[in-house]
Amino acid sequence: MTLNATIQSVTERIIKRSETPRSAYLARMAAATHKGPSRAHLSCSGQAHAYAGAGEDQDRLATENAGNLGIVTAYNDMLSAHQPFERYPALLREAARSVGGTAQVAGGVPAMCDGVTQGEAGMELSLFSRDVIAMATGVALSHNTFDAAVFLGVCDKIVPGLVIGAQAFGHLPAVFVPAGPMTSGISNDEKAKVRQQFAKGEVGRDALMKSEMAAYHGPGTCTFYGTANTNQMLMEFMGLHLPGSSFVTPNTELRDALTAEGARRALSLSALGNNYTPTCDILDEKAFVNGIVGLMATGGSTNLLIHLLAMARAGGIVLDWEDFADLSGVVPLLARVYPNGLADVNHFHAAGGLGYMIGELLNGGLLHPDTKTVAGEGLEHYTAEPFLSDDGLTWRAGTKVSLNDKIVRPLSEPFQANGGLSRLSGNLGTGVMKISAVAEEHRVVEAPVRVFHDQEEVKAAFKAGELTGDVIIVVRFQGPKANGMPELHSLTPIMQIMQGRGQKVALVTDGRMSGASGKVPSAIHVCPEALDGGPIAYLQDGDLLRVDAVSGDLNILTDGVLARTPVTADLSGNQAGVGRELFSSFRAAVGSADTGASVFGEF
Template sequence: MTDPRILRVTDRIIERSRPTRAAYLARIRAAASHTPRRRALGCANQAHGFAACAASDKAALSAGGGPSLAIVTAYNDMLSAHQPYEHYPELIRDAAREAGGVAMVAGGVPAMCDGITQGEAGMELSLFSRDVIALATAVALSHNTFDAAVFLGICDKIVPGLVIGALSFGHLPAVFIPGGPMTSGLPNAEKAKIRQLYAEGKASRAELLQAESQAYHGPGTCTFYGTANTNQMLMEIMGLHLPGAAFVNPGTPLREALTRDAVRRALALTALGGDYTPVGEILDERAFVNAVVGLHATGGSTNHTLHLVAMAAAAGIVLTWDDFAELAAAVPLLCRIYPNGTADVNHFAAAGGTGFLIRELLGAGLLHADVRTILGQGLAAYAAEAWLDEGALRWRDPPAVSADTAVLRGVANPFQPTGGLTLLTGNLGRAVIKTSAVQPERHVIEAPCRIFREQEEVQAAFRAGELNRDVVVVLRGQGPKANGMPELHKLMPPLGVLQDRGFRVALVTDGRLSGASGKVPAAIHVTPEAAEGGPIARLRDGDVVRVDAVRGELTALTDLTGRAAETPDLAAHHSGTGRELFAGFRQLVGTADAGASIFPNGGL
């Protein structure tokens, strides 16, 4: 039986979303076709569509009634997570032929790496790349000749963008195919130590680069539990992956078997057969509640307080930060994966992985079991792990108990009774804070603030010894309208050093920090942002600010009434590295609590 607290939030979302969800479902149902979609095209259109295909595929498409499968890929070989996708199209084409269909790469979408652009100008395009990916996905599918689609994407903005794009073609079945995490490298605790030593000037650049290269060392996703790996957990708990697919390493026989079976599953779901399952029907209100529950239970990326809101809107569903907050109070924290612990996702998978996690949450009534998935069997089928039985793909029950209770626990013995994310409200606006990696004695910070406009100013003040005190660092002018809302992860080593020196430190910003936010309390995504005259723009050096994750408050203890908002000078952020091309995005983008999306009302 589903927990009444989960049902209460779900019912509220359903009622709030009733008109927009109904309009969305009517649209995708009108677009469905029970004959091959290519038959609605003119002969010249069809000829263009299969002109370059292999002879057997061309014959099948021109005369046969079998399904045509779109491949939308985020492959590039600079991103370690996406490099394994290089050879997936041929594998997918082969698996499709075996299943009686034809597969083609319909289009590619951009895939940028936040790890490469951290602290650089390119980071100011990162969040906007999500909506570019959604647009590119729509372009890829706009030929309107496909009966289903598979999506190759893993990392931060790529999966949310692909989901938004897929939902714009929500009448098509959609299966997401992961590539898996790289094998474990330098332990996370050692990597974090070198970063802090470098911030203090006690380690050289060569030592830092060596450590980072040992941590990020091969094909696959980075192994910490940031946005990329949170994406993979979400695709599984939302029923768009095969069970147990998220955290199987690249280049293994099990990885290939899962990919082939995902193709077969996508072709089985088309409207041409008896198991038609469009993605817009799978991703309903219950699926998004399950996603938020999974986010809280694993201590996942704060970026998903933006992405899940935007993804839901694309399906006609109105998801709010208040829903996140209420669900957080009902969901225990079951995982300690870096930065919430020292283990990586390979350790999580070895301890029991997503199968164990989903079984525990289902058993406690914290997930909706009766959702649709690409398997069509409800979510109970995902309380399983994949394995190879003499070369054949099979599923089995996850371990009865966690193999490592320092990494993964059951509901009866959680790391903490509530999820690791808290909504903050007060006279400085609304924000979110991730507490799962923050020690309880630091959940409330009250101190004079120091105002900064650029990340480099914070780092310079740290090096000059100006922050050796209790301080709330306020970095403003980092919101979506200001400069695209970059991640500010490079602030964590110096602020971590200050905290280790015994000072009470917090960060308040209208920018982002990602899933790697770490041990320093940080009120992020502050809205209204400074560029729109939000209260954060009225703070001055020395004003006392209270960040209270216990009571859910973000408050200036100084009276800001009548004080003018500082107007940030953002000219330097609006050109160079392609930023001038995104002026329209900065004008269109909505607020952080509405998903920081350029698509009003989810594009509906």
Template sequence: DHIAQSTAVALSHQMFDAALLLGICDKIVPGLLIGALRFGHLPAMFVPAGPMPTGLANKEKLRIRQLYAQGEVGRDALLEAESASYHSAGTCTFYGTANSNQMVLEAMGLQLPGSSFVNPGTELRDALTRYTAQHITKISGKSSNFRPLGRVVDERAVVNGIVALLASGGSTNHTIHLIAMARAAGIIISWEDMDKLSRVTPLLAKVYPNGSADINHFHAAGGTGALFTELLSNGLMHGDALTTWGENFADFCVEPKFEHGQIQWSPAPKTSLDDSVIGSVAKPFDPEGGLRQLDGNIGRAVIKISAVAPEHRIVKAPAVVFDSQHALEARFKAGELNKDCVVVVRYQGPKANGMPELHKLTPFLGVLQDKGFAVALVTDGRMSGASGKVPAAIHVSPEAASGGWIGRIQDGDLIEVDATKGTLQVHIDELEFSQRIQAPAPVEDDNCGRDLFATTRALLSSAETGATFLFDEATALNALQSATK
């Protein structure tokens, strides 16, 4: 929301013919797009920087992190692995939120085709940036091919973005981001919509954490052009969607090359150049996109199962409850989690603390699963694009800070996470559950300055409606008054 406001402040000077949006990672892209959509009369294009070249393999990085979590390697080994993984300019090489952003933007027609995963510091990368800056003048209001942002971002573009995300096994952050981005364009979508699309969209990419390949391997296997070609030829994307380049999205099955000092466009591969990385509709890695909505007496949630083995998709075990990701580490090291369990981490939603990524949980939970324990996560927080092999019911709504029943779960309650049926249930007498007292919110000793945003958080909507400011003034005022009381 603050990135969106900053974007709006910049554009509010009303002196621009168009806007180039420089954003890749995590919340920067949705923030820029939400802000720019308030100026939908202007053309806008995103200018990506591309991913860093391949460094330490992502699976090896995860192995070192899990060894460190178990105390089997020291901090020096951890830092060495991290430095070898994140070793240059550009986005991370795993398929997290940053690279999912680029996939979604390209599918929405908001950046040049084939431009998402070209490495920084190359002739082609620099040429694509120059090309974008020149091209946007050709779609401004003074041109004969006016393409304002408000016309490009319609229902077809939103569906194309969701389908590309699902087919590639992208970040769960977009179950929040896409909803907020669509609402800024006046389009209402829901987790249920994403669930329905996921059930008819095959998984066509194996990129870490869904596979061993990284985003550079995906690009070399044909990249976005090959993926879009396969989806379009099977009627799974809207080829007639208006885009910022070409006639429409059907023209996005191309890839750029730098020849004779300028960009040349050539047809993308019609089939995958490496079928272990990019599959086909005829032979998908999974018949579904791997994103599910869960529903039950705990609330509604989303779960990403594209990286979860089928035998781990149903977990029924006693709850172990935490109020922060940091509290889990001590009990893990004490051996108290060496058992079948559903780890519940609450008060991590938008209103509670701004919903920071629960990145510390992944190594610990992965170790427990590797030891043979049935383990799952239930949280009103988020796990980002790194959601991997452990089943994680995330973004639980209503969140604990809004009185959600996740705040009533106690240690030992039997919880069932069933990604197959799409249910999230605590097996307890409903009357007893309804009469339980809500656990109090934890008091943070070190909140990293998040108290500065306490008033803002009081106005936030739920994760399933985009975790964004409430646009209805009366509702916002009521929320603020309740928070003040």
């Protein structure tokens, strides 16, 4: 199938834009590769330190030229998605031994849960945790004793942080090993209804708690299609997962078999063998374009419009939100998974899942077919499904038809003709909107604004009965420099209530929204942020705005707004407590959302 002209032109544009930083990055990786297996350069004392705790693997590490696998883990048992990783090091060590290799836990990285910190001060550390994870990955691998690495992570900032860190060691092969989603509990739609009832005061906290515990009930990723599961999609589209491994549930035979194969596969790709495939060769411009296509086709999380920029820059690739917008124009929406529909990711996987979608997109010329992956040359590998047979783990051709057209559809009959995300720009700045769950009649809102400086002010105004007419709610001083850019997830229930009452309502913010947000049009990540004196800092109550996801307009309609003096805010309450005082240097150094909101600057 001929590659779509827009896919081709956007890719060429990215390659040209990235020529200088990408060349410098690849030169660094080539130099690291040229040094050869790292352990050979360590002193005897250094090697003895590295092997002292390796138990039965000590002699093999010291005397044989077998591959040594570094495990970087985000395990903790407070996150349901990461709790299964407790068992993985033992599985990975045994798998490495089965092929003559060894495996060691190189280090751990922090992993926080946005679901726990929503609406709390801890959420102001969430975005910054991505860059901490990247740095912790660098520390873990800095001992320079590994020939390949596996990365254990799932949730919102963890996978992007691990990818950034992995690219600093891009001369090593890397396989990302997921934990899988928890089994389905109560429906996400039912959970959302109870949240709205609680926001209205119709049910008490006991009913809310019962509902939440029925939804989040066991180990594994949350089953809605938020940032965590969008990460898993990306790792398949970009070739860092084993095919079909993203949505296999935890603590099953198939999950364990895929985990073990991840270790064997990573070692097989090292420079010690004949199939050397470093991470820097996998994560090229085409791979990132494939990831963006997957984001659009599945209606994935808006958080990836920040993370993908930062992930790409770590490998010398410069993405722009314009790339996302142009790709969205030609990539149809092929999936409806909550909040874009009623199904969860388990239903999506059963209906054909990522393998089916990749096959459809490849056949339609909407993906680069010739990328390198951990499964081999070509994305076609990712149309296959893993199975257990008498001979162990094997892959078979996946379904070529949707097994439930209410969840996944073919290119010939998409849910909508273009992607699930929209770029907005105008005299208010630049932002993005997830439109895959926004009904067409809600995609254009022109209304006066109410301006707030945090989400608690919005909730207080709602409870006081002040938000009754058509309104665009502006929440500013929520950008990365102001307070770490927390998600404003707790606004979702009340804004859905307002929309349900027949009000025209939208959100405009320089902060983030939940990766699972959807039904209310939300122009988020607005740049420049208020603390940088962006136009959003000039708005006053009653100013008229137009938020238009169809035309991509984000405009102030009231005359003279930008002639005013920009508003300032007292941010002293954001500077300390719950660890925030440790991140003052991050707030001072962080870049804008449209460059990835990273503290690293240009690599």
